[in-house]
Amino acid sequence: EKVELYAGDTDWQRIARTKQSDFRRNCLQVGCEANSLNRQDGTKNYYGNVLQEKDARKGLNFYEGFRKEILSAIGAYRQPLWANLLRSEHIPWNLFFPMGLTSRAKEACGELLRELTGLEVKEVTCIRVEYAPSSADTTDGWRYLNDGTSFDCYIAYKDNSDAFCGIGIEVKYTEMAYKLQPGSSEYRHTREKLSEEYLCVTLQSGCYHTLSAATDEEAFPKVLIEDDYRQLWRNHMLGMSMVQHSDIRHFLSVHLYPSGNKHYEKVLPEYERLLTEKGQSTFLPLTYERLFEAMGHYVFFSCEEDSKWKEYLRDRYLY
Structure with a gap:
């Protein structure tokens, strides 16, 4: 060929x-x-x-x-x-979906998350791929940002006090910044006029160094809307909206990428500089290399199947 x-x-x-x-x-x-x-x-x-x-x-x-x-x-x-x-769409299915297949896998996932994040992860309760949180108590179905913003993977867990918490994971491979399509819902909610949901959730989150201004809209750090940061911000705020609605106690936004992707090697530290101490405590850049290394410390399945699965992930996605 x-x-x-x-x-x-x-x-x-x-x-x-x-x-x-x-x-x-x-x-x-x-x-x-x-x-x-x-x-x-x-x-x-x-x-x-x-x-x-x-x-x-x-x-x-x-x-x-x-x-x-x-x-x-x-x-x-x-x-x-x-x-x-x-x-990258298929990668969460190969990487995270298997971690929720058995009780042993979820136990190992909890141990892995404790190592990588330092969070109190008592019990992983659910792992969802391509998850857009919604609620039936709203007419349009969207409870948090009034749009279809979703997580590539969402891991629900209980902390040591049995409170429900969540980790939202955005998975990248070769992707970089993406352009908005004029006329799209995201374009209307961010570029044409910042929606009330995004404005309120962002300012109430306390995650960003806001601007000194007379009004909330003037205080909003507009750099977040730029192509390099917009998806990082939206996924981060989706989780913070869940916290603000008291549906979870704590949220962590994880951005997973291979170290070869130089775009995110540059952009992620820039995004972190926009974050307050609270923002930094709810955001984690994570490389494939670091994740796969930590996965080697735990057995998710039978030793034979576990070894084959981890070898497949390393061989296929690392260079």
Whole structure:
């Protein structure tokens, strides 16, 4: 097969794309689908990181040892999630979903979280992937930010006093900042006019160095709306809104990324400088490398299956 280089890739994206293409060819031993179609002459571009639909529908983007359980929970077929080896959507299913499959796995997850975060994690109660918290007591279904903001992964736990708490995890791989689509709900809530929900939750959270001003809107640090920080801020505030509604006692926003992603190596320290002491205590940048190292300290499943799963994660996502 002929696989091309994508001219728009950064150095890290090129490394990761090549790695996922090699994984498809050498480990999965299947062909690739075209990434794009040139509308002028009808030629297709093959970069090697997209599964053909027949293979994607078999669940080949997900770890074989837990594939049956993942596919039973994941819902209807969606091409980016099931077929694109390079995008990050599938990673929480391979990485975090298995941690909630058994009571032993949740116990080990609790031990892992205590090591990584220093939090009082007495008991992990639930692990949800692609989780948008909502409530049935509102007419539009959204309780917190009045939109569909969601966590890539949400880990619910009880602290030592049996209070419910939460950890929201945003998972990145090759992604960087993303642009807003004019007319989208997010564009209206942030760019056109900052929504009352975002304004109030942000200022009440005490997480940011606000501006000295006569009104709340003038006090809001508008840098948070910029492309580099907007998603970090929204996910952080989704959890803080849950705290403000007294639905959980404590929240931690985790941003997980590989150290090769130089965009987040730069942006995350910049975001942390916008945070107060309280903000820093509720936000944790975490690399794949640090997470996988800590996972090696605990047995989530049987030793044989556990070893295979961890080896798969390291081989597939580290470079």
